[in-house]
Amino acid sequence: MSSFLLGHLSDPHLGPMPQPRLRELAGKRAIGYLNWRRKRHLVHRRDILEDIVADIHAQRPDHIAVTGDLVNIALPMEFTEARKWLESVGTPDDVSLVPGNHDAYVRGFRDHFPHAWAEYLRGDEDAPTIDFPYLRRRGPLALIGLSTAIPTAPFMATGRLGHRQREALAKLLQQTAEENLFRVLMIHHPPKTSPGRWAARLHDSDELLDVIARHGAELVLHGHDHRYATVWLDGPRGRIPAIGVPSASAAALGHNHPAAYNLFSVMREGDAWRCDHRVRGFSGNKLGEIKNERLI
Numbered sequence: 001m002s003s004f005l006l007g008h009l010s011d012p013h014l015g016p017m018p019q020p021r022l023r024e025l026a027g028k029r030a031i032g033y034l035n036w037r038r039k040r041h042l043v044h045r046r047d048i049l050e051d052i053v054a055d056i057h058a059q060r061p062d063h064i065a066v067t068g069d070l071v072n073i074a075l076p077m078e079f080t081e082a083r084k085w086l087e088s089v090g091t092p093d094d095v096s097l098v099p100g101n102h103d104a105y106v107r108g109f110r111d112h113f114p115h116a117w118a119e120y121l122r123g124d125e126d127a128p129t130i131d132f133p134y135l136r137r138r139g140p141l142a143l144i145g146l147s148t149a150i151p152t153a154p155f156m157a158t159g160r161l162g163h164r165q166r167e168a169l170a171k172l173l174q175q176t177a178e179e180n181l182f183r184v185l186m187i188h189h190p191p192k193t194s195p196g197r198w199a200a201r202l203h204d205s206d207e208l209l210d211v212i213a214r215h216g217a218e219l220v221l222h223g224h225d226h227r228y229a230t231v232w233l234d235g236p237r238g239r240i241p242a243i244g245v246p247s248a249s250a251a252a253l254g255h256n257h258p259a260a261y262n263l264f265s266v267m268r269e270g271d272a273w274r275c276d277h278r279v280r281g282f283s284g285n286k287l288g289e290i291k292n293e294r295l296i
């Protein structure tokens, strides 16, 4: 039986940063801009990102999931650039996106990403308005996109789903379980907050874990921490893998995990699913296979 190949990359934090106007640099944006000029532009490199995208294309995935933080301080120019980059990754039909905290960096711009990236954020049957969670069916997969993107105070990078999204998620999980689909949740923040990441946590993580424990899912994909992560969540019928990935543009500097991406090969085996997980990324200056394991 043939398998479905899903690629996953995250947190490109696209550079170079466009030159902001002075009036665009109030409050949190000014801090973010200085941070970019001081340090982050050395970490997030466009040439690395291009190598990662070329490598993922060479694997010929059936679909690619992108889990947020496309931009840095949510300048209007950044959204336009990010749209062009998305088109270089694939068509809206072949690429599913969820936003990250940097995509809703400052109040007033939280509504920017749905306009610029609309076709990549829309469910199969959605009206023109963008509404989370969204559902896309691709092969044996139900791809469910959540938004944790909310503007926050300076030095905070938290996220929130909210009651309405969690309720809708529970219904979608139930519905797609009845359809026997392989349910993939795409979310920017890790569902379980990593140690030391309080200021970057998902506020309603406990409530989300509760929805997952009751309704299940086959796979959770996230970004945000810019690190490799495999965490097992409780489900109604056994454990569910939640997989994080380094930033797709990250150079190997200091404690950074260098750029990488995930590939999941999904197939039906009798009554059960089989999912093999490969990681490809940089080790030193070389891009190659980092890991190859059977996940479920």
Ligand SMILES: [Fe+2]
Binding pocket: 011, 013, 068, 069, 100, 102, 224, 225, 226
């Ligand atoms: Fe990020």
Ligand SMILES: [Fe+2]
Binding pocket: 069, 100, 101, 102, 157, 188, 223, 224, 225
């Ligand atoms: Fe983030």
